[in-house]
Amino acid sequence: xxxxxxxxxxxxxxNILFVADIETDNTDAFMQAVELAKNNxxxxxxxxxxxxxxxxxxxxxxSVSLEAMITKRQxxxxxxxxxxxxxxxxxxxxxxxxxxxxxxxxxVLRHDYDLVVKCIEDNKSVAQRFFSGTDMKLLxxxxxxxxxxxxxxxxxxxxxxxxxxxxxxxxxxDALNLRLLKLSASLALADFSELHIVHVWKxxxxxxxxxxxxxxxxxxxxxxxxxxxxxxxxxxxxxxxSIDQAQSDEYAxxxxxxxxxxxxxxxxxxxxxxxxxxxxxxxxxxxxxxxxPGLLIGNTAESILNQLECSVLALKPEGFKTPITL
Numbered sequence: 001x002x003x004x005x006x007x008x009x010x011x012x013x014x015n016i017l018f019v020a021d022i023e024t025d026n027t028d029a030f031m032q033a034v035e036l037a038k039n040n041x042x043x044x045x046x047x048x049x050x051x052x053x054x055x056x057x058x059x060x061x062x063s064v065s066l067e068a069m070i071t072k073r074q075x076x077x078x079x080x081x082x083x084x085x086x087x088x089x090x091x092x093x094x095x096x097x098x099x100x101x102x103x104x105x106x107x108v109l110r111h112d113y114d115l116v117v118k119c120i121e122d123n124k125s126v127a128q129r130f131f132s133g134t135d136m137k138l139l140x141x142x143x144x145x146x147x148x149x150x151x152x153x154x155x156x157x158x159x160x161x162x163x164x165x166x167x168x169x170x171x172x173x174d175a176l177n178l179r180l181l182k183l184s185a186s187l188a189l190a191d192f193s194e195l196h197i198v199h200v201w202k203x204x205x206x207x208x209x210x211x212x213x214x215x216x217x218x219x220x221x222x223x224x225x226x227x228x229x230x231x232x233x234x235x236x237x238x239x240x241x242s243i244d245q246a247q248s249d250e251y252a253x254x255x256x257x258x259x260x261x262x263x264x265x266x267x268x269x270x271x272x273x274x275x276x277x278x279x280x281x282x283x284x285x286x287x288x289x290x291x292x293p294g295l296l297i298g299n300t301a302e303s304i305l306n307q308l309e310c311s312v313l314a315l316k317p318e319g320f321k322t323p324i325t326l
Contacts, residue, residue: 015111018046019104019118020080022073029119029149030080036117037086045092046081047107048073049100070095101137105324108144117147120311131305139286139305139314143322150280150311160188161196162283163270163304166235172317176285179315181243184283185255187313193281195257197240198273200266201232225263233261267300271307281311 018033020026030046037044050069055062077093084091096103108116120135131139131148138146162184167173181197188195208214209221216224236259262269274282286301305312 013040013114014042015113016042016044016115016117017104017107017111017113018044019116020046020048020073020077021119022048022076024119026076026080026119029117032147032149033117034084034086034091036115041087043089043092044084044086045094045111045113046077047094047096047104048077049103050095050097051100052097053099066097070097101134101141102324104138105142105322106326108142109322109324109326114144115147116142116144117149120148120150136302136305141322141324143316143320145313145315148312148314150309158191158193159196159277159279160184160191160193160281160283161198161270161274161277161279163198163200163266163285164236164239165285166199166201166232172319176315176317177239178243179318180283180285181240183313183315185243185257187281187283188257189255195255196260196273196277196279197236197257198260198262198270199232199236200262200264200269201228202263202265203228229261229263233259236261267303267307270304274308274310279310281313282308283313283315285315285317 013036016033016037018026018030020030033044033046036042050066050073052066055066059065073095074093077095081091081093094107096107098106104116107113116138118135118138120131135148139148162180164177164180165173184195184197187193203209203221203225206221206225209216209224210218240257240259260273262273270282273279284301284304
């Protein structure tokens with residue numbers, strides 16, 4: 001179970017929303033949300049959404065069917081929240097209707113939630129896709145961080161992997177990298193997990209440089225590759241050291257992350273590393289597409305997500321504005 005997460009990012013964690021799914025066993029994901037809320041003295045609410053976008057409102061049975069679904073979901077939420085008290089308060093439960101991902105985002109906007117926890121839906125019928133369409137829409141458009149929790153069989157976060165990206169002179173990316181490292185380091189300390197930090201890179205235009213139209217020999221290009229590898233390794237090492245220096249002795253004494261600087265394509269290398277490590281949680285950022293408000297996941301990040309089969313904690317850049325309104 002998740003314990004208290006130290007660090008400035010989680011000190012700001014005061015209002016958590018758990019999203020229940022009527023078709024999924026929510027118990028483990030909900031208890032992780034409860035433990036996180038308790039240890040941070042945060043408020044916890046739980047909602048269940050009835051997706052009415054596929055229902056025929058003109059049907060004679062619409063009202064009766066909707067009332068029955070509301071009752072069933074209310075019972076689900078009440079059974080989850082029964083006997084749970086956090087800082088003297090009960091878990092607030094609520095059933096809402098509408099298009100699922102839209103209503104979840106609207107709840108975040110109405111009540112200023114700073115984390116959404118949701119159990120990953122059983123989506124085995126969809127080939128090659130671990131996250132459902134609703135999950136992906138939330139990852140794209142929800143304004144706060146989202147924790148997608150794998151099935152009920154997960155037993156803690158023994159291996160945490162965080163992915164960071166190198167973009168010189170990009171202050172937005174620098175700020176996101178710092179938030180990712182602080183949060184993942186805090187999680188690793190809180191749960192006595194092993195932290196892995198990965199950065200995947202490739203030499204720009206390497207295939208062209210090795211081609212017949214340039215004057216470079218393979219030896220010269222190999223030297224460029226070695227130089228780039230050293231530069232990226234130094235960058236990542238200094239980035240991690242800057243986090244260590246800014247935090248308490250607890251970081252320096254107990255947190256010894258393993259660094260992975262890998263040459264290749266991120267969409268191939270990161271899922272492979274996750275699999276080889278057996279990581280239970282991946283912490284990653286989503287990067288906004290310039291000029292397109294509200295579209296947050298680029299092709300590489302989406303490709304990585306669609307290959308993962310573990311819990312994911314996704315953070316957005318500061319200042320992200322969702323296209324969904326109240």
